[in-house]
Amino acid sequence: MSGYNFAYLDEQTKRMIRRAILKALAIPGYQVPFASREMPMPYGWGTGGVQVTAACLMPEDVLKVIDQGADDTTNAVSIRRFFERVAGVETTERTAQASVIQTRHRIPETPLSEDQILVYQVPIPEPLRFLEPSEVETRKMHALEEYGLMHVKLYEDISRHGAIATAYAYPVRVAGRYVMDPSPIPKFDNPKLGDCAAIQLFGAGREQRIYALPPWTEVVSLDFEDHPFEASKAEAECALCGAGDSYLDEVIVDDAGGRMFVCSDTDYCGARRAAGHVGAQAARGEVA
Amino acid sequence: MYVAVKGGERAIEAAHGWLAEERRGDRGVAELSLAQIREQMSLAVGRVMAEGSLYDPDLAALAIKQARGDLIEAIFLMRAYRTTLPRFGASLPVETGAMRCDRRISAVFKDAPGGQVLGPTFDYTHRLLDFTLAAEGEVPEAARAEAAERAMPHIMGYLDREGLMEREAEGAGEPPDMTRAPMELPADRALRLQALARGDEGFLLGLAYSTQRGYARNHAFVAELRIGAVAVEMDIPELGFAVELGEVVLTECETVNQFTGSKTEPAQFTRGYGLVFGQTERKAIAMALVDRALRWQELGEENEGAPAQDEEFVLIHCDNIQATGFLEHIKLPHYVDFQSELELIRKLRREAGAAREAAE
Numbered sequence A: 001m002s003g004y005n006f007a008y009l010d011e012q013t014k015r016m017i018r019r020a021i022l023k024a025l026a027i028p029g030y031q032v033p034f035a036s037r038e039m040p041m042p043y044g045w046g047t048g049g050v051q052v053t054a055a056c057l058m059p060e061d062v063l064k065v066i067d068q069g070a071d072d073t074t075n076a077v078s079i080r081r082f083f084e085r086v087a088g089v090e091t092t093e094r095t096a097q098a099s100v101i102q103t104r105h106r107i108p109e110t111p112l113s114e115d116q117i118l119v120y121q122v123p124i125p126e127p128l129r130f131l132e133p134s135e136v137e138t139r140k141m142h143a144l145e146e147y148g149l150m151h152v153k154l155y156e157d158i159s160r161h162g163a164i165a166t167a168y169a170y171p172v173r174v175a176g177r178y179v180m181d182p183s184p185i186p187k188f189d190n191p192k193l194g195d196c197a198a199i200q201l202f203g204a205g206r207e208q209r210i211y212a213l214p215p216w217t218e219v220v221s222l223d224f225e226d227h228p229f230e231a232s233k234a235e236a237e238c239a240l241c242g243a244g245d246s247y248l249d250e251v252i253v254d255d256a257g258g259r260m261f262v263c264s265d266t267d268y269c270g271a272r273r274a275a276g277h278v279g280a281q282a283a284r285g286e287v288a
Numbered sequence B: 001m002y003v004a005v006k007g008g009e010r011a012i013e014a015a016h017g018w019l020a021e022e023r024r025g026d027r028g029v030a031e032l033s034l035a036q037i038r039e040q041m042s043l044a045v046g047r048v049m050a051e052g053s054l055y056d057p058d059l060a061a062l063a064i065k066q067a068r069g070d071l072i073e074a075i076f077l078m079r080a081y082r083t084t085l086p087r088f089g090a091s092l093p094v095e096t097g098a099m100r101c102d103r104r105i106s107a108v109f110k111d112a113p114g115g116q117v118l119g120p121t122f123d124y125t126h127r128l129l130d131f132t133l134a135a136e137g138e139v140p141e142a143a144r145a146e147a148a149e150r151a152m153p154h155i156m157g158y159l160d161r162e163g164l165m166e167r168e169a170e171g172a173g174e175p176p177d178m179t180r181a182p183m184e185l186p187a188d189r190a191l192r193l194q195a196l197a198r199g200d201e202g203f204l205l206g207l208a209y210s211t212q213r214g215y216a217r218n219h220a221f222v223a224e225l226r227i228g229a230v231a232v233e234m235d236i237p238e239l240g241f242a243v244e245l246g247e248v249v250l251t252e253c254e255t256v257n258q259f260t261g262s263k264t265e266p267a268q269f270t271r272g273y274g275l276v277f278g279q280t281e282r283k284a285i286a287m288a289l290v291d292r293a294l295r296w297q298e299l300g301e302e303n304e305g306a307p308a309q310d311e312e313f314v315l316i317h318c319d320n321i322q323a324t325g326f327l328e329h330i331k332l333p334h335y336v337d338f339q340s341e342l343e344l345i346r347k348l349r350r351e352a353g354a355a356r357e358a359a360e
Helices: A011-026 A047-056 A074-086 A135-143 A148-161 A187-192 A266-274 B008-024 B034-040 B042-052 B057-066 B071-082 B155-161 B189-197 B201-212 B281-294 B311-317 B320-331 B335-359
Strands: A062-067 A100-104 A117-121 A172-174 A178-180 A199-204 A209-213 A219-221 A248-252 A259-263 B100-105 B220-236 B241-260 B268-277
Touching: A011 A047, A011 A199, A011 A209, A047 A074, A047 A100, A047 A117, A047 A199, A047 A209, A062 A074, A062 A266, A074 A100, A074 B008, A135 B311, A187 A219, A248 B335, A259 A266, B034 B042, B034 B057, B042 B057, B042 B071, B042 B268, B057 B071, B071 B320, B155 B220, B155 B241, B189 B268, B189 B281, B189 B311, B201 B281, B201 B320, B220 B281, B241 B281, B268 B281, B281 B311
Parallel strands: A062 A100, A100 A117, A117 A199
Antiparallel strands: A172 A178, A172 A219, A199 A209, A248 A259, B100 B220, B220 B241, B241 B268
16 A cells, blocks of 8 residues: 555564564563554554564565454454555465464464464453552562462452353463463463464553563463363354364354354364364255 | 354445445535634644644544544544654744733733733633524624734743742653653653643543542642644754744643642642643643642652542543543454353353252
């Protein structure tokens, strides 16, 4: 698009963001402040992820954008179109073919490889925020590695509900040091964070923070010995592709409240169906 | 057979088409021109420039037109445009003492050199709907008088000379630029004022009002409120002197507030300060009150735990573009997170039910 630099941001801004990304990769899980710019989409709609993606993109990159695991949700469509317009890069819906994947709320089911970057959109980067509203205080707590408050919260959950009552944005400890918010992914996705081949970058635009997981980083979901972390999902199989190992969305299908479960990762589901896997409710004609 | 909802792309295009049509409204009614908005909606233009942090009345008029009159949306358009502009330097500090004032009032003196100039104000109008405007009646020309020759001196200067005002600490040289560096807390006053100057008018109004009602009360007198044009100058290194780039209309409010002092230092009045683009006096007064409330620590006052005293609370939440974006993002799909909550709550209920049965 004329009048704008490649991938929208000017090179000075990209340099500033790349420096923040490098620092974030050097200190896994640490939230690096960066001078987030106003973007042409609203704060809270992926401006952090968009800035990180813009700073990473090269003309030869292939970009995939997902929201809730799907490529065709409206905001994913909007962000993909933004980069088609301002960067002119090739886009794809196939996880394996993408070199940069921007995501909101999910990690793709297909394992990522060493030549991929996964960019997360982050609303509230501070895992301690809802325990301590002040940024000055939470930065101090991270500096002093003072995470007792988080364990007390998890313990109180167990005493009240009999289980840890956090289902998404489940806190993790990175490389034995920083407690990190993995963004609001369901805790089902937490095990994919650690020992991942790809670079994982987290961008929070409104909160002006970037953090990162370098490849093959140790990431541990917080838990207790007698209440171990459990990555849970609906106890069902995908009605379209029959997958029993993927995260499922629950869809209400009729007025009586009848429901079915389908893969949240649309690429994973589509690829399985193309390979001949059939779920309980897939139309026969569709399989061929 | 279930078919997942598809077609986000087509839906977006159709929605944008409809939006454009709604923005235009009835085609039988003449379209608004930017000049009409700039000239006849000038207070809206002022607000959009102030909170958009970009002084350009024509662009602000365009933003208001494109935003269908939604000023926060218009401010957003201005900000998103501003962020792409190259930054080639900084102006010299503007000299508000040399302002060509359209309005200049003081609430602390009955009269002062330069006089009280009401200017184009709503004050003292009776808020009665004027039906002649509905009938598109032209207004008669206002009476004219010669403009004052001399610049109007700051009222604060008179109190200053007597030593009644607290001394302003010298600034730390180059002020920070919150659009180029991440906000660092605690913030110095320059950074606080910068954030307040682009902060949401409604939010600051509410906070300022709360200080008047006792949440960090610091009774404020308006020492002076002035609105007018000031020259913007910039040093050009190649020339070795400053040249005038143009003029901006500003609203400046200085308040005199209650004392500070100690056994060693005699009592002095304290100050609050507001400076905003355009004719935006509600915002400038609110800004001055909030600025003053945020200075509690420096002035040795007690922290009452009032919202207006909490720097982090005020600075992090006063930006309406950040606030509206995050607020409205909850319209986006969240079904993956909601699904995990559903699983959890069902599991908790199942386990609680089983435990109850076992107990019975």
